Amino acid sequence: MLPSERQKKIVGLLATKDVITISELMAAFDISIETVRRDLNLLEKQGSIQKVYGGAKLKDISLGEPTLENRMVDRIVQKKAIGIKCSQFINDGDCIFIDSGSTTFHIAKQLTHKKNLTIITNSIPVVNELINTDFEIIIIGGKIRHNERSVVTYDYIFNFAGLNIQKSFICASGITVENGVSDFNMQEAVTRKIIIERSKEVFVAADSSKFLRDVTINIAPLDKINYLITDSQLNRNIASSFKKTKTMLILAED
CATH class of the missing domain: 3.40.50.1360 (Rossmann fold)
Structure with a gap:
Protein backbone atom coordinates (compact mmCIF):
# COMPACT_ATOMS: atom_id res chain seq x y z
CA MET A 1 0.00 0.00 0.00
CA LEU A 2 1.33 3.42 -0.93
CA PRO A 3 1.96 5.80 1.97
CA SER A 4 -0.50 8.35 0.54
CA GLU A 5 -3.23 5.68 0.33
CA ARG A 6 -2.54 4.52 3.88
CA GLN A 7 -2.68 8.08 5.16
CA LYS A 8 -6.07 8.59 3.55
CA LYS A 9 -7.28 5.42 5.26
CA ILE A 10 -5.96 6.69 8.61
CA VAL A 11 -8.03 9.87 8.20
CA GLY A 12 -11.01 7.70 7.29
CA LEU A 13 -10.60 5.63 10.46
CA LEU A 14 -10.35 8.78 12.58
CA ALA A 15 -13.70 9.90 11.19
CA THR A 16 -15.28 6.87 12.92
CA LYS A 17 -13.66 7.30 16.36
CA ASP A 18 -12.76 10.18 18.65
CA VAL A 19 -9.18 8.92 19.07
CA ILE A 20 -7.15 6.10 17.55
CA THR A 21 -4.02 4.90 19.33
CA ILE A 22 -0.65 4.24 17.74
CA SER A 23 -0.94 0.55 18.61
CA GLU A 24 -4.35 0.35 16.88
CA LEU A 25 -2.87 1.90 13.73
CA MET A 26 0.08 -0.49 13.82
CA ALA A 27 -2.32 -3.45 13.98
CA ALA A 28 -4.75 -2.08 11.37
CA PHE A 29 -2.06 -1.55 8.72
CA ASP A 30 0.61 -4.03 9.89
CA ILE A 31 3.24 -1.30 10.08
CA SER A 32 5.95 -0.31 12.54
CA ILE A 33 5.68 2.37 15.19
CA GLU A 34 8.15 4.51 13.21
CA THR A 35 5.93 4.35 10.11
CA VAL A 36 2.87 5.32 12.15
CA ARG A 37 4.70 8.29 13.60
CA ARG A 38 5.88 9.44 10.15
CA ASP A 39 2.31 9.20 8.83
CA LEU A 40 0.90 11.12 11.80
CA ASN A 41 3.58 13.80 11.58
CA LEU A 42 2.81 14.33 7.89
CA LEU A 43 -0.97 14.39 8.42
CA GLU A 44 -0.56 16.88 11.27
CA LYS A 45 1.57 19.16 9.09
CA GLN A 46 -1.17 18.98 6.43
CA GLY A 47 -3.71 20.05 9.04
CA SER A 48 -5.80 16.88 8.75
CA ILE A 49 -5.24 15.50 12.25
CA GLN A 50 -4.11 16.45 15.73
CA LYS A 51 -1.64 14.24 17.56
CA VAL A 52 -2.62 13.43 21.14
CA TYR A 53 -1.12 11.37 23.93
CA GLY A 54 -0.54 7.89 22.50
CA GLY A 55 -2.39 8.46 19.23
CA ALA A 56 -4.29 10.97 17.11
CA LYS A 57 -7.69 12.47 16.42
CA LEU A 58 -9.23 14.52 13.63
CA LYS A 59 -8.36 18.19 13.90
CA ASP A 60 -11.16 20.14 15.52
CA ILE A 61 -12.15 22.79 12.98
CA SER A 62 -14.85 24.31 15.15
CA LEU A 63 -14.24 28.02 15.68
CA GLY A 64 -16.52 28.48 18.63
CA GLU A 65 -19.03 27.06 21.06
CA PRO A 66 -21.72 24.78 19.59
CA THR A 67 -25.27 25.91 20.29
Whole structure:
Protein backbone atom coordinates (compact mmCIF):
# COMPACT_ATOMS: atom_id res chain seq x y z
CA MET A 1 0.00 0.00 0.00
CA LEU A 2 1.33 3.42 -0.93
CA PRO A 3 1.96 5.80 1.97
CA SER A 4 -0.50 8.35 0.54
CA GLU A 5 -3.23 5.68 0.33
CA ARG A 6 -2.54 4.52 3.88
CA GLN A 7 -2.68 8.08 5.16
CA LYS A 8 -6.07 8.59 3.55
CA LYS A 9 -7.28 5.42 5.26
CA ILE A 10 -5.96 6.69 8.61
CA VAL A 11 -8.03 9.87 8.20
CA GLY A 12 -11.01 7.70 7.29
CA LEU A 13 -10.60 5.63 10.46
CA LEU A 14 -10.35 8.78 12.58
CA ALA A 15 -13.70 9.90 11.19
CA THR A 16 -15.28 6.87 12.92
CA LYS A 17 -13.66 7.30 16.36
CA ASP A 18 -12.76 10.18 18.65
CA VAL A 19 -9.18 8.92 19.07
CA ILE A 20 -7.15 6.10 17.55
CA THR A 21 -4.02 4.90 19.33
CA ILE A 22 -0.65 4.24 17.74
CA SER A 23 -0.94 0.55 18.61
CA GLU A 24 -4.35 0.35 16.88
CA LEU A 25 -2.87 1.90 13.73
CA MET A 26 0.08 -0.49 13.82
CA ALA A 27 -2.32 -3.45 13.98
CA ALA A 28 -4.75 -2.08 11.37
CA PHE A 29 -2.06 -1.55 8.72
CA ASP A 30 0.61 -4.03 9.89
CA ILE A 31 3.24 -1.30 10.08
CA SER A 32 5.95 -0.31 12.54
CA ILE A 33 5.68 2.37 15.19
CA GLU A 34 8.15 4.51 13.21
CA THR A 35 5.93 4.35 10.11
CA VAL A 36 2.87 5.32 12.15
CA ARG A 37 4.70 8.29 13.60
CA ARG A 38 5.88 9.44 10.15
CA ASP A 39 2.31 9.20 8.83
CA LEU A 40 0.90 11.12 11.80
CA ASN A 41 3.58 13.80 11.58
CA LEU A 42 2.81 14.33 7.89
CA LEU A 43 -0.97 14.39 8.42
CA GLU A 44 -0.56 16.88 11.27
CA LYS A 45 1.57 19.16 9.09
CA GLN A 46 -1.17 18.98 6.43
CA GLY A 47 -3.71 20.05 9.04
CA SER A 48 -5.80 16.88 8.75
CA ILE A 49 -5.24 15.50 12.25
CA GLN A 50 -4.11 16.45 15.73
CA LYS A 51 -1.64 14.24 17.56
CA VAL A 52 -2.62 13.43 21.14
CA TYR A 53 -1.12 11.37 23.93
CA GLY A 54 -0.54 7.89 22.50
CA GLY A 55 -2.39 8.46 19.23
CA ALA A 56 -4.29 10.97 17.11
CA LYS A 57 -7.69 12.47 16.42
CA LEU A 58 -9.23 14.52 13.63
CA LYS A 59 -8.36 18.19 13.90
CA ASP A 60 -11.16 20.14 15.52
CA ILE A 61 -12.15 22.79 12.98
CA SER A 62 -14.85 24.31 15.15
CA LEU A 63 -14.24 28.02 15.68
CA GLY A 64 -16.52 28.48 18.63
CA GLU A 65 -19.03 27.06 21.06
CA PRO A 66 -21.72 24.78 19.59
CA THR A 67 -25.27 25.91 20.29
CA LEU A 68 -27.13 24.54 23.30
CA GLU A 69 -29.81 23.15 20.97
CA ASN A 70 -27.20 21.09 19.10
CA ARG A 71 -25.57 19.92 22.31
CA MET A 72 -28.92 18.87 23.80
CA VAL A 73 -29.33 16.19 21.10
CA ASP A 74 -25.66 15.30 20.63
CA ARG A 75 -24.36 12.25 22.56
CA ILE A 76 -27.60 12.12 24.51
CA VAL A 77 -27.12 8.48 25.64
CA GLN A 78 -23.71 9.29 27.09
CA LYS A 79 -24.93 12.48 28.75
CA LYS A 80 -27.85 10.66 30.37
CA ALA A 81 -25.41 8.07 31.76
CA ILE A 82 -23.22 10.85 33.14
CA GLY A 83 -26.29 12.49 34.72
CA ILE A 84 -27.25 9.22 36.42
CA LYS A 85 -23.72 8.70 37.73
CA CYS A 86 -23.52 12.27 39.08
CA SER A 87 -26.88 11.91 40.83
CA GLN A 88 -25.49 8.96 42.81
CA PHE A 89 -23.16 11.38 44.62
CA ILE A 90 -26.05 13.61 45.73
CA ASN A 91 -27.57 12.84 49.13
CA ASP A 92 -30.83 13.97 50.69
CA GLY A 93 -30.37 17.38 52.28
CA ASP A 94 -27.41 18.43 50.14
CA CYS A 95 -26.84 21.97 48.91
CA ILE A 96 -25.57 21.64 45.33
CA PHE A 97 -24.76 23.80 42.32
CA ILE A 98 -25.86 22.61 38.86
CA ASP A 99 -24.12 24.44 36.03
CA SER A 100 -25.70 25.49 32.76
CA GLY A 101 -25.09 22.98 29.97
CA SER A 102 -26.49 19.99 28.17
CA THR A 103 -24.69 17.40 30.31
CA THR A 104 -25.50 18.89 33.72
CA PHE A 105 -29.13 19.26 32.61
CA HIS A 106 -29.34 15.46 32.77
CA ILE A 107 -28.37 15.59 36.45
CA ALA A 108 -31.50 17.62 37.17
CA LYS A 109 -33.63 14.97 35.44
CA GLN A 110 -32.40 12.35 37.93
CA LEU A 111 -33.23 14.18 41.17
CA THR A 112 -36.98 13.76 41.62
CA HIS A 113 -36.56 10.93 44.15
CA LYS A 114 -34.23 13.00 46.35
CA LYS A 115 -35.42 14.92 49.42
CA ASN A 116 -34.71 18.32 50.97
CA LEU A 117 -32.25 19.49 48.33
CA THR A 118 -31.12 23.08 47.96
CA ILE A 119 -30.21 23.66 44.33
CA ILE A 120 -28.26 26.69 43.16
CA THR A 121 -28.09 27.12 39.39
CA ASN A 122 -27.57 29.54 36.54
CA SER A 123 -29.46 27.29 34.11
CA ILE A 124 -32.98 28.17 33.00
CA PRO A 125 -33.60 24.61 31.66
CA VAL A 126 -32.60 23.23 35.09
CA VAL A 127 -35.05 25.61 36.80
CA ASN A 128 -37.82 24.59 34.38
CA GLU A 129 -37.08 20.89 34.97
CA LEU A 130 -37.32 21.23 38.76
CA ILE A 131 -39.91 24.00 39.13
CA ASN A 132 -42.64 21.59 40.27
CA THR A 133 -40.53 19.94 42.98
CA ASP A 134 -40.41 21.05 46.61
CA PHE A 135 -36.65 21.66 46.44
CA GLU A 136 -35.34 25.04 47.46
CA ILE A 137 -34.11 26.55 44.19
CA ILE A 138 -31.79 29.56 44.03
CA ILE A 139 -31.03 31.05 40.62
CA ILE A 140 -28.06 33.36 40.50
CA GLY A 141 -28.79 36.96 39.51
CA GLY A 142 -27.42 38.62 36.41
CA LYS A 143 -27.87 38.93 32.66
CA ILE A 144 -29.63 36.32 30.53
CA ARG A 145 -27.37 34.72 27.95
CA HIS A 146 -30.04 33.87 25.40
CA ASN A 147 -28.28 31.27 23.23
CA GLU A 148 -27.14 29.32 26.29
CA ARG A 149 -30.36 29.83 28.31
CA SER A 150 -28.19 30.73 31.27
CA VAL A 151 -27.62 33.62 33.67
CA VAL A 152 -24.19 35.20 33.71
CA THR A 153 -23.63 36.92 37.01
CA TYR A 154 -22.36 40.27 38.16
CA ASP A 155 -20.92 40.73 41.65
CA TYR A 156 -23.12 43.74 42.35
CA ILE A 157 -26.26 41.69 41.65
CA PHE A 158 -25.46 38.41 43.37
CA ASN A 159 -23.48 37.91 46.56
CA PHE A 160 -21.61 34.61 46.34
CA ALA A 161 -20.04 35.08 49.76
CA GLY A 162 -23.18 33.77 51.46
CA LEU A 163 -23.12 30.44 49.65
CA ASN A 164 -22.03 27.23 51.35
CA ILE A 165 -22.09 24.68 48.55
CA GLN A 166 -21.40 21.05 49.40
CA LYS A 167 -21.12 19.77 45.84
CA SER A 168 -20.89 21.63 42.55
CA PHE A 169 -21.41 20.04 39.14
CA ILE A 170 -19.56 22.02 36.51
CA CYS A 171 -19.55 21.82 32.71
CA ALA A 172 -16.46 22.12 30.52
CA SER A 173 -15.76 22.29 26.80
CA GLY A 174 -12.12 21.26 27.18
CA ILE A 175 -10.22 19.00 29.59
CA THR A 176 -6.48 18.26 29.61
CA VAL A 177 -4.07 16.93 32.22
CA GLU A 178 -1.75 19.87 31.68
CA ASN A 179 -4.21 22.78 31.79
CA GLY A 180 -7.29 21.41 33.53
CA VAL A 181 -10.78 22.48 32.43
CA SER A 182 -11.65 25.27 30.01
CA ASP A 183 -14.65 26.80 28.27
CA PHE A 184 -15.56 29.28 25.55
CA ASN A 185 -17.34 32.13 27.33
CA MET A 186 -15.57 34.51 29.73
CA GLN A 187 -18.70 35.37 31.76
CA GLU A 188 -19.62 31.70 32.23
CA ALA A 189 -16.01 30.96 33.21
CA VAL A 190 -16.02 33.68 35.86
CA THR A 191 -19.13 32.18 37.47
CA ARG A 192 -17.60 28.70 37.43
CA LYS A 193 -14.36 29.90 39.00
CA ILE A 194 -16.27 31.53 41.87
CA ILE A 195 -18.48 28.46 42.38
CA ILE A 196 -15.43 26.18 42.50
CA GLU A 197 -13.90 28.34 45.24
CA ARG A 198 -17.16 28.22 47.26
CA SER A 199 -17.62 24.43 46.97
CA LYS A 200 -16.44 21.66 49.30
CA GLU A 201 -16.39 19.11 46.44
CA VAL A 202 -16.16 19.86 42.74
CA PHE A 203 -17.40 17.52 40.02
CA VAL A 204 -16.81 18.17 36.32
CA ALA A 205 -19.43 16.45 34.16
CA ALA A 206 -18.38 16.22 30.52
CA ASP A 207 -18.65 13.67 27.72
CA SER A 208 -15.51 12.04 26.32
CA SER A 209 -15.30 14.33 23.26
CA LYS A 210 -14.20 17.18 25.56
CA PHE A 211 -10.96 15.45 26.57
CA LEU A 212 -7.60 16.52 25.09
CA ARG A 213 -9.11 19.87 24.14
CA ASP A 214 -8.01 23.31 25.31
CA VAL A 215 -10.51 26.03 24.44
CA THR A 216 -10.61 29.77 24.93
CA ILE A 217 -10.87 30.42 28.67
CA ASN A 218 -9.20 28.43 31.45
CA ILE A 219 -11.53 27.65 34.37
CA ALA A 220 -9.38 25.66 36.81
CA PRO A 221 -6.41 23.30 37.01
CA LEU A 222 -7.13 19.69 37.89
CA ASP A 223 -5.93 20.14 41.47
CA LYS A 224 -9.11 22.19 42.04
CA ILE A 225 -11.32 19.36 40.74
CA ASN A 226 -12.22 16.37 42.92
CA TYR A 227 -14.00 14.24 40.32
CA LEU A 228 -14.19 14.04 36.53
CA ILE A 229 -17.26 12.11 35.41
CA THR A 230 -17.44 11.12 31.75
CA ASP A 231 -18.79 8.34 29.56
CA SER A 232 -17.32 4.89 28.98
CA GLN A 233 -16.24 5.73 25.43
CA LEU A 234 -13.21 7.61 26.72
CA ASN A 235 -10.06 6.17 25.16
CA ARG A 236 -8.11 3.97 27.57
CA ASN A 237 -4.82 5.76 26.94
CA ILE A 238 -6.43 9.09 27.69
CA ALA A 239 -7.97 7.68 30.86
CA SER A 240 -4.59 6.31 31.94
CA SER A 241 -2.96 9.72 31.56
CA PHE A 242 -5.20 11.03 34.36
CA LYS A 243 -3.93 8.45 36.87
CA LYS A 244 -1.00 10.68 37.75
CA THR A 245 -3.37 13.42 38.93
CA LYS A 246 -5.21 13.73 42.25
CA THR A 247 -8.53 14.05 40.41
CA MET A 248 -10.63 10.87 40.41
CA LEU A 249 -11.77 9.93 36.90
CA ILE A 250 -15.10 8.06 36.85
CA LEU A 251 -16.60 6.42 33.75
CA ALA A 252 -20.37 6.22 33.54
CA GLU A 253 -21.64 3.08 31.80
CA ASP A 254 -24.23 3.69 29.06
